[in-house]
Amino acid sequence: MPEPSFSSLVEQARRVADGETTSRALVDHALARIAALDVELNAFAHVRDQAREEAEALDAELAAGRPRGALHGVPVAIKEENDVAGLVTGFGGRGNSTPASADGEVVRRLRAAGAVVVGTTRMPEFGIWPFTESDAHGITRNPWDLSRSPAGSSGGTGAAVAAGIVAMGIGGDGGGSIRLPASWCGVFGLKPQRGRVSSAPARDLWRALGTRGPLTRTVADSALVYDVISGAADADRYRAAPLPESLLAASAREPGRLRVLLSLANPMRDAEPDADTAAAVRATGELLASLGHEVTEADPRYPDLRIAFQVQLGGGVRDEAAAVEHRDRLEPRTRTVLRIARALAPLGGWAERSSARAGDEFLARVFGAYDVLLMPTTPTAAQPAGRLLAASGLEAAELARPVASFTSIWNVFGNPAASVPAGFDAAGLPLAVQLVGPADSEPLLVSLSAQLEAARPWADRRPALAAD
Template identity: 55%
Template sequence: MSNSERLSFASVTDLAAWIAGAEVTSREVTEHFIARIEALNPRLNAFKRILSAEARAEADARDALQASGAQLGPLHGVPIAIKDENDVEGTPTTYGGAASTVIASRDSEVVRRLRQAGAVIIGKTLMPEFGIWPYTETEANGITRNPWDVTRSPAGSSGGTAAAVAAGMVPAGIGGDGGGSIRLPSAACGLFGLKPQRGRVSAAPNAALWRSLGTIGPLTRTVADAALIYDVIAGTTPTDAYHATPWDAPLLDALTTNPGSLRILVASDNPNGGPAADAETLAALEATAQTLAALGHIVSHGTLPKASTALPFLFQVAGGVLDEAKRVDHPERLEGRTKAMVRVATITKPWAAWAERAGAAASTTINTVFEEYDLVLTPTATTPAVRAGQLSGVGFVRASLKATPAASFTSIWNLCGNPAAALPSGRSADGLPLSVQIIGRAGGEATIMAVSAQLERVRPWAEFRPTL
């Protein structure tokens, strides 16, 4: 392996250790990733904005701090990308479109915590406008492409982050998940992506991300990198609408903790009545179930409790989009699809409180599964990555008809608020990543991470990389 490839696909934990051990400087690492972004972004269109000058200055400051003998943070000197729905001081938060041009006067809480831990903010990644669609495509910024096959989509809405991490343009990046937007891009791009418990990560300066649905978190190549970053960014502020009970121990500890023999339900049926997963996805699901059984877990096959989720989810999505649309300074520049969603949100606004109550009632019903089981295993998506260009020439109705089934295995857990992770489960005959989803009970991220780490040890996936 060349030194360039070694750096490009190094884990966050390795890079932090190499920098702390003076094997390489933060400036050298940052220069490497800036060059890689500049080389690959014209093909992949993953980054909206490369913060080259700012990242170099920040890396130099990290190196100077290290030279002074000061204590280093856990992410010291490591470049991190930020999905463009999070404020980064000095840059506009565009939400993926052209309607917002206001320069952020300060960092969001998540970005502030990353910097406090020593991270270097290297750029902002693309997303569909307001994260509405599970495809990273916009009229303003074009189509983001999957590094495993540039004719395919990296999914969405954190598709820019996923493409960047999978291509080795950055070691990790921040995404957001309101209906599968961390897990679906992770699935499409062969990454690990945990949607944490509702209220686990601050949405400040905003009160929430898509009402009760959304949360913020990293997309990474390894379980350990996700745990490390969550240990840095977890926790809320008084302005947040939701607050999860803090973990008893760092999430990193879970990776070396034996979870014991867990009761795991394998549920291959689509919980929203959507399309069935394809044969390769189901075969990968069953192979993962067999691996879990071999690890000593008690694996059973069955279905999830039924509850009405479609309308509560749709109304909350519409309300969340309306919240974000109010922040833009050029509403006339919104995409036609987005304007249609805003109209839906305006019409359904009187039912917003009902939607949250109905979502909570559905969550209570669905969560009865955890009276009998510790974890649930499902497909993440129904197929491997789909063709890019899903939104080309498509209006609101047709886009919605595509998006709803695409997120049918993931969106239910946003309504419920439970933690859920997507992790690689092999590759299709075409060489595309396959993925399974592990769901835990409320506050159960540590259990998910412990089992994910077990699977990663016996079936390592980070060594498989796209060829660009």
């Protein structure tokens, strides 16, 4: 199998199914990549040597004519906020010490489809920060430039996928934590509709804000994973309406002529995009126009959701911190967030209700006139690593706020949004744009992202660190 490091998830699954390679060969390769690269990247929290035995069992099942599903035999990584049986669900810190007794729902569905979990990936404690750094586990680094951050909170997953260790890793997005690492690591990341993917065994992920989902190098790979993991479980607080088609099918069709609103305005009234990012957004607008779409540049009137987002974020962190085994082990920065969250707790109901009202009005107004919003994912390319660990809680908040200022509003509203690679800056760091759609518009965003991918391919570029 040529270049297994950078083959797609779809290709790996096909090659296993056709007998061109084996699950054991793919898993061996992924584990070897971890051993070779993770000393510098620090992308993995746990590595599962038993993945080899699981791969051999899957190869035997396939030989006996019992394929499990669409991901049979492929190695994947899981962000460590998800339960993986036998591993401690660390949430980026030292607060837990007892291994999970069972897989979380997303992991269960991946395994049911035949995926092999090779390990869990790093995150900042409770996913609070858009930098993957923690007092407990140090700094996770960006494979495009080891002096830079892969963003967060799914930074370990983003680094692992960008470095060609796995073709897919699961992340989570409560304020941009799938899209931010996708942007800084040069991969694709779609935040789905609220309720599209189960949070079980938890009732929700950061209350109304969070969702789980994949980071991948190709659009079709993310589409395939969503086809496998979508759907609510009994425990879930939120449930999205069923989609009319599979997302893998959507990735293979043309999106049709769309009305695209291009905007560089910051929804959270924060940092303007730098020159490289603004140029990437406008270049993407020009590309979309050349593909037949109607592109209009204007700035929508965003409601002010800064307080509502902070209240909901604090409530989500407070819930997760209350459930850990050793609260005395929490980081000082986390303790600062919890003190603020306790003070804001009485506003929790107001934050969710007012956000829902604002979202209904805003989404109806914007997506009544346009099909898609094109905007930055992050205001800059990857920023230097290591600044978070030198910061107090309040200093960390100041560093974090602008990074997620283009993404967090869509967590408050709950509608889908995708980070799509959009070239590189002069220093060789990835750039990205964000595509935002109305409620339940994942098929539209997947189809349009795939059209951009075909017109402006990105998966052929690889970090020098990760070259075979």
